[in-house]
Amino acid sequence: MKTNIFNRFTQLLATGLILVFFLSCERDITDLELATSSTNPEVFIDGFSAGLNYAAFGGSVPTAFDVDNKVTWNNSAASMRFEVPDDGDPRGSFAGGVFYTDVGRDLSGYNALTFWAKASQSAVIGEIGFGNDLEQNKYVVSIQGLNVSTGWKKYIIPIPDPSKLTSERGLFWYAAGNMDGKGFTFWIDEVKYEKLGTIAHPKFAILNGEDQVETSFIGVSKVIGGLTSTFNMPTGINQAINIAPAYFEFESSDTSIATVDENGRIMVTGGPGDAEITAHVGEVAADGSLTIQSVGAFESAPVPTHAPENVISIFSDHYEDVPVDYYNGYWEPWQTTVSADFEVNGDRILHYLDFNFVGIQFANPTVDATSMTHLHVNIYLPNTLNANAQFQVELVDFGADVAGAVSTTITVNESQQWLSLNLPLNSFSGLTSRANLAQIIFVDVDGNIPSFYADNIYFYDEGDSPPPPDDAPTEPAPTPTHTPENVISIFSDHYDNVPVDYYNGFWEPWQTTNSALFDIDGDNILYYFDFNFVGIEFANPTVDATSMTHLHVHIYLPKPLSANAQFQVELVDFGADVAGALATTISVGQTQQWISLNLPLDNFPGLTSRANLAQIIFVDVDGNIPSFYADNIYFYKN
């Protein structure tokens, strides 16, 4: 902060001589004690009190303050005059500065700063108070928006906890802007500290007086906000004052779970367990509390494995993010979502609460994701789900003014764990351009998701070797043993595949299944997740499987089954326009291993022709199979 120090030496000299004259009468050598801070209550009575300096704030009019001998309170010798500049004043945009001493004063015997004030018109002084010492401002206090009229009136700014002010250098400060572009003048006089019995009922609050509960983890760090304070003034009305965190004594009910420092910064240090954070100022307990429900060690989002050169990152500590305008647009009037982002061991996490929808914007500049294939988002739903939820992601392109949305089903057993969404950009229907992407919007479709964490939000180019998910099989599927001449292959690295239109049709509106392609030791496998059903199409040309006897599929279910599952395969013939379905029971013991399905084509009821086969559809009949891997999809004959 730039300062402009006024030398008031000549004024001080006269005052000092008078003081010395009086003090010298009372001087007694036997009273000498260790030096203690002055308890002088006076700031400005008819001039600067002992040791007082003035410094103007940077950007303010340096000469805004002067001593006035004409307009004074109660016809005293002098007052302080402040000239607030008009709009466009080249000297500065506001009036503001600090009255401070080089040596701190002991103000602990007083409970308020008082002064008389008037103005050239009814006006508002933006902020005025004490405790600004041009350094730490540790005990800064202010009233915002002090109304001043054209008549002298006494004003009181209470000291929240006088016992803190044993060596305070910031005796008085102010900052005032003009009214509707027009400057004004105000005067202040008789600035002093007093012990008043006429102010009462101090009230303090943290978190604006609310009792909040929050799930947290070891390593989470956040600062308690919503610190407020009111005092009841001699007129019986409550006056709000802004007070520094250092007036609050913060406490944790269990420091083995969470600690809180003098600035109100909470560190979650243990768990599982609860710790209640409360505060008091002096002997007055503050309203509001924060109960930290620590679940223990923080489970970080999976570390992304995409090569940085294939990534455009919006939010990740593992990549360099592009410029982002905001991670929460607080779009009025319908958005309820608020942000409570936190940091765990240096890893920033976005935390959205009261979630309905929220937008992230990166419009300056927009993002050209033309060469990207997917959007990656890690999300974590800390609350248990009452029902399966639909988490929708929308992308908005400002250039073409288009948008597209993809919805992902989060099943009830997928809460309280990190989920990796890998959303193919070509599955965002309607997003005909991604050359000027500017917004990502998250939407709670059914109102089932009260809050979530997000991390590693980035676009990536799938490239040649995307990383497999954590639960991917570590071994490739068994090598097929059928001889190539007896095989028509749809998906396999061991045979020549026929032309395939797609391995996931993203059939709207009912399909939730997403997909990805991975390789395990050089062997490509299909990964289907958020699975309900998914279709593979090979219609150009269709496949004549008349001579074939079986369909072979390798599947691998990575997640444990709660009950036996029905994995259904359907075949569709475009020529005869017929289809048949055959379900296979997967028992609970068959997960996390490759299962070889060999389905006799004659057993597909209704499939009266297989001369123009064009689709294979996989269906999760009972909703038990959230995801699976597939390989070696081919027709064969014995």
Added chain:
Amino acid sequence: MKAIYNFRKTHISIIVVILLAAIAGCERDDFQKLPERNWQLVWSDDFEGPAGQLPDPTKWTFDIGTGQDGWGNLELQSYTNNPENVSLDGDGNLVITAIQSGNTFTSGRIKTQGLFSQQYGRFEARLKTPYGPGLWPAFWLLGDNIETVGWPQCGEIDIMELRGQEPHIIHGSIHGPGYSGGNPVSKSYTLTNDRFDADYNIFAIEWDADKIDFFVNDFLYQRIENTDTPGEWVFDQPFFILLNVAVGGNYVGFPTAQTPFPQKMIVDYVRVYTEAD
């Protein structure tokens, strides 16, 4: 003439006492030379009992509702006998709470009418007032014959009234025929650098056939003799006790957006004495 002379003498002595107190910085009542009285306790309530309990029904009854024209003063509150408005706090106090709900207010007014009344003696209460613009707490007495002769003929003795926007000033008044409403015989008592809502204070009158003396913390600040009223002296009959917290009304004005709610009057005790022979 003798009465006037006496009054002036009292008045002067009070001024001297105040000056002495200011200089000496001691308790002011140390200096008041009042005649010794032999007060005998005849009725009291220390408000002992569990938190949330209504006041003792053998001693207190309730005024309920909004009265006529806001109890004659355009008051805003509706009185209830709900414990959230009137109840014991479990620490030996009665708490009367004024509650705001939107633009409406509820509060409490209890009285000893029909249960206890007394002519002459010492009536005192130790209490902490509420505060804030538009709050109007009172500890007061009404003549027993109010049902037959009406107000103000029945007489009213306000031992303590306070305007919430002046939490450092209480008023002691009497109302009677020709000196009622906005024109009572009244005097205020101001605390210096202190407030009546910040701590408990004792408010009392000492009343006999000749006069009513008004006290704060046993400091006599007003004496009204039976010749001082511009109309008939109606204070030679039994009076009953009232405690209430009004909101708004023509005495105190309306509460403002800055008036803190809820507001509580906390009463430690009410005691009534008679002078023994």
